[in-house]
Amino acid sequence: MAAAQALIQAELPPEHATTLHSSIPAMRESSFSDLIEAEHARIGSGAIKEPGTGIDLSRYEALDAPERGDTDAWRSTLQQAYTSAEYLRGREANLGLLETYGKNAWLIGNSQLEDELRSLERDVEAAKLELEAIEQARRAAQSNVAGEMHGLEETWRSGVGRMIEAQAAGERLRQEILERRRQGAV
Known part of the structure; x- marks a missing residue:
């Protein structure tokens, strides 16, 4: 292996x-x-950064221990x-890989990730088109x-209406029969 690596x-x-x-462009x-x-001009001149401007670097500083017994603060x-x-x-x-394999490998890896991203974006676009279809x-x-649903709905409504009319007519007829029985019983 060492001999092959040396060659x-x-x-x-x-x-x-x-x-x-x-193959990598300039x-x-x-x-x-x-x-x-x-x-860049401020840094070049050596001027001090004004408080409250720029990136907050406090997130990269060591964290202070919260008070004893404050479980939520400790958890946070x-x-x-x-x-x-x-x-x-x-x-x-990532820095170790960059140091081991050089910037070309890193750039090629970025290129491969960009190709994968483009492929995924094409898949998403195809899925959107399929969804629209x-x-x-x-x-x-x-x-x-x-039209058929409208016709069926109208047929249903008229059928329900006729059923209600038939039930009402049946109830009137029953009432007439009861009335005649009462008159005949007297």
Whole structure:
């Protein structure tokens, strides 16, 4: 393994770790916003940052221990410490990978992540189009049967109306029969 690694290293030009891969485009000229330019000028002049401006760096400072017995404060402080530790662990791993494999591998990894993101965005767009097609088909199906549903509803209403009329007529007839029996019994 060591011999193979030595042969590979011998074949590589000495500047391979510091030069970009030929498929990676040249770096664009940086253009910063006026706010960033003003901050660069402030840093360059050595001026002190005004309190309350810029990024709050207090989240990166060591946390103070809360008072004894304050369980909620301890829980909050512990949660912040876990979050900070996880961020630093990930940052350390990424910097280690960058140091081990060089910036080209990092840039290629970013490119692969961008390709994956584009693929996922295409999938989301396809799912949206499919959802719109299904929605249009549903609306078309509903509009196609709207007349039939309206006709069925009218038939149902008229049937219910006739049933109520028949029940009312039956009740009147029953009342007449009862009335005649009473008159005949007397």
